[in-house]
Amino acid sequence: MIDWDIVAELMAAVGPAEMAEVVTLFLDDTDAAVRALAPDRDLEAQLHYLKGSATTMGFRDFLDLCSTAEIAASHGRVVDIDALRACYARSRAAFVEGLPARLPDLPAAAVR
Secondary structure (H helix, E strand, C coil): CECHHHHHHHHHHHHHHHHHHHHHHHHHHHHHHHHHCCCCCCHHHHHHHHHHHHHHHCEHHHHHHHHHHHHHHHCCCCCCHHHHHHHHHHHHHHHHHHHHHHCCCCCHHHCC
């Protein structure tokens, strides 16, 4: 579900303090973008944004679903927004639960 190697690489690149900020911004921005998903608001662009976010933080399953949905939206097909939201919720929970063990140097404030 989460590609922890990507998360570890990002942590190594930016350090614990910056990673805490990256995690907080990622979760806040992605939470808001997932809540705002709507087929009448350029869904393809919304999905492209979420796909990029998922790539950056290693949300593998969510990335795959966003990629498939983006292609569907580009062809005018119906996208299951509820499935996207559910996948993100599962991915987010796994991420937040796994952070303390995977990145013990990460400040606790980032994990919420």
